[in-house]
Each structure stands twice: as structure tokens, then as C-alpha cells.
Amino acid sequence: MKHFLYAAAAMAALTSPSYAETIAITGGKLVVGDGSAPVEGGTVVIRDGTIVAAGLGVAIPADARKIDASGKWITPGVFAGFTRLGLSEVDAVNGTNDKSGGKSGFSAAIDIAPAIDPFRSPFAVNRSAGVTRAIVAPEAADNIFAGQGAIADLGADSDAVTKARAFQFAEFGEDGAANAGGSRAGTHLHFRAMLREAQEYAAGRDSFDDDLLKAEDAKALLSVLRGETRLLIHVEGANDMLRLLELKRDFPTIKMVFVGATEGWRVAPQLAQAGVPVIASALNDLPATFEMLGATQSNIGRMKDAGVKVAIGMINDRDSHQLRYTTQYAGNLVSLEKLPNATGLSWDEAFAAISSVPADIMGVGDRYGSLKSGKAADVVVWDGDPLELSSSPTAVIIDGVEQPLGNRQQRLRDRYARPTEGDLPKAYDR
Secondary structure, eight states: OHHHHHHHHHHHHHHSOOOOOOEEEEEEEEOOSSSOOOEEEEEEEEETTEEEEEESSOOOOTTOEEEEOTTSEEEEOEEEEEEOTTSBSSTTOGGGBOSSOTTSSOSTTOBOGGGOOTTSHHHHHHHTTTEEEEEEOOOOSSSSEEEEEEEEEOOSSSOOEEEEEEEEEEEOHHHHHHHTTSOHHHHHHHHHHHHHHHHHHHHTOTTOOTTTSOHHHHHHHHHHHTTSSEEEEEEOSHHHHHHHHHHHHHSTTOOEEEEEOTTGGGGHHHHHHHTOOEEEESOOOSOSSGGGTTOOTTHHHHHHHTTOOEEEEOTTSSTTTOTTHHHHHHHHHHHHTTSTTOOOOOHHHHHHTTTHHHHHHTTOTTTSSSOOTTSBOOEEEESSOTTSTTOOEEEEEETTEEOOOOOHHHHHHHHHHSOOTTOTTGGGGO
């Protein structure tokens, strides 16, 4: 009976977050995350998983558990702008790779939420680095439409999905052309044809072609056509972005978000005028492909200066495992401001680009991304400037619940840093 109770308690801990208590974090350098400057000696009060107040002179409830952040920084958790978190443990091992729909025959209808596995090691590794929430996208198989992505939290429980079917993801440019038969012209035809077929399906017409588009895929695309679901599109080249803006004029209700956008600086005024936000790769500065010939680290800064709403993402950049690089990328954009003829971001803008801006782009900024009253309590306490490589979290709170900071990599490091004679290799047996 005792063993049964222990097992039940352990299962409960894995399936639901701990009770959300009242917490007051005091005395730190407070970053709200909305692009405003940090303030010294700030306080954040959390109750039942929600931010009650954050700022100077905040009253501390008598029943609050206090966390002293004197000499430290208090920020929102990092909102990772584009990832494949929880979809792959080892990319080259098929049994651990659930990024795409594979050979299922479905495309837009694929919903990756059930495949997001919070027990995979990247959750703990990136949580301990201050990442609290992430945009999780599928990977395209043999269609330009990859399927429906989700927003996930990195809490140490088994319920990782914050919002399922949060967006549709599509491939354009070189990758999209490859999936559409090897032609950019084919990509655009494919895009239009699938959306038209979704309209035919919605109208119940006999002309609906289920050889081109399965009924389930058509249903998924209808919410995109109605503007209910955002369409995230991977596109790198400037010309491809302009052609997508033309497609947007033909389908004005579609809420497009460009991902990657290495040459976005070349068409930044057009992006700003069209109101298309971007989740950009931060440090692309080499022409890895022909569509990236205009790569420059000033890309994000130039788009921001032109009025584009831009966040930092990591598409095809160790996006299953290394979300923790997000703060480093943001910090490098701050350093870029100091280089002659380069355009980066201010510190305040850079932190917003990994917190409130991606949340706003995904339509969840009313609940996540900053330390404002009424928002979810995703809070990180750092031992130094969070955009410096030498800094680490000393406390991570997700939905008002303080999280464990350990992970497998740390345990392996500690175990073998000073091995005792005779312990190896038998230690693997235990």
C-alpha cells in the first residue's frame, strides 16, 4: 500500500503542475519585457499562477514566499520564437523523430501537438537556461504545407501544450520549390490550388478534388483562409517575399508571418506596409544558399528600423535542442550596435524580441511574454545580465510554479568531472 501511495504521488507530480502559491521576488533589476528599460530594485508579485504586480514600490502580501533577487536580474521567461522542441531526441534516429507527417499522406491537417514529448531531454536543458515557452512547428514532408504547430511551455510536468493548432506552417523558397516538384512557379500554383480547393470543399461543390487535397487538409486550411489561424511561412529570399505579398493581396484575410527572412532587409518597407511580422534568424551572415546571397547580421536591426515587427527565431538552426542560444543571439544583436556601419538592437529591443514580441506575433501577447498584471507568471531570476554568456538562471517560474533547474547534462558533468578510481565504467550499471 505504501508503495502504491508513493507511485500515485509521483504520477500526480508528473501529470499536473504543483500548487501555484503566492510568491514575491524582490530587490532585483526588473525587466518587464515590453521594450522598456530595466529598473533597479523592482518587485514581482505572483498569485495563483498570474502576475499581480511588477515594478517599484509594489506591496508584498503577508502570505507571500519571498525570493531575494538583490544583485540579480528579474525578467519574463524567454519565449523561443521558432523551434521543433519535443519532436526529436536524435534527429538521425527515426524512432525519436516526429517532426513531420512522414508518409501519412496528410499535409495541412497534421497536428504536432500530440507528438510534443515533455520527457525528452531538451525540455530540462532549455528550461534551466531560462526558456519558459516556445513556438513549436512541424517540418514539411512532401508538401509545401507542413501542418499545424503549437505553443508549448517547458514546465516539469506532462502537460506541455499551451495552445494546440496555434498556426499552420508552410515552406516557400528553395525548400518549398523542392516539395512542389522543383519549381518556384510550381510552389505558387500549388499554394493557390490548395487554397482554392479548400474553398471548394467549404462550399460543398462537386468540383472538390480530393486527389489534390484530402478533406482533413481542406478543413485545416479553412481556418487559415478565414484568418482564424496564422500562416507561418519559411521564406529567405527577397523576391520570394515580394511574391508572397502579392499572394496576400489575393487572399487578404490570411494572417501571414514570415520565418527565417534572411533577405528581409531588402524589402523591409514593403513588409512594414503590408503589416507582415517576421520571426527572423538572428545571425545569418553567410550565403549558405542562393536565396541567402544578401545575408547580413544587420538584417533584424534594419527591419526593425523600417517598422517591421520582428522577433528572433531559430529555424533549421539546432531548433530541436538548443533553444538556449536565443539569449546569446539577442546579446550579439546588442553588440552589433557598437560596430561601424552595422545595425543591431538596443538591449531593451533585443530582450523584447525574445519575450513579448514573439508572443504578440502569435496572438498570445495578452497572456504571455511580459511581466504585466494579469499575465501568466513566467519569470526568471538571473545571476547577471541575461544576454551575457556568463549569466545563468537561479530561479525559473512557469505559470507561477518554481521549476527544477537540473538536467541530464549537468548530472553527467558532475558525475564524471572527478571520477573515483574503480567507479568507471561500472557506474553505467547502476
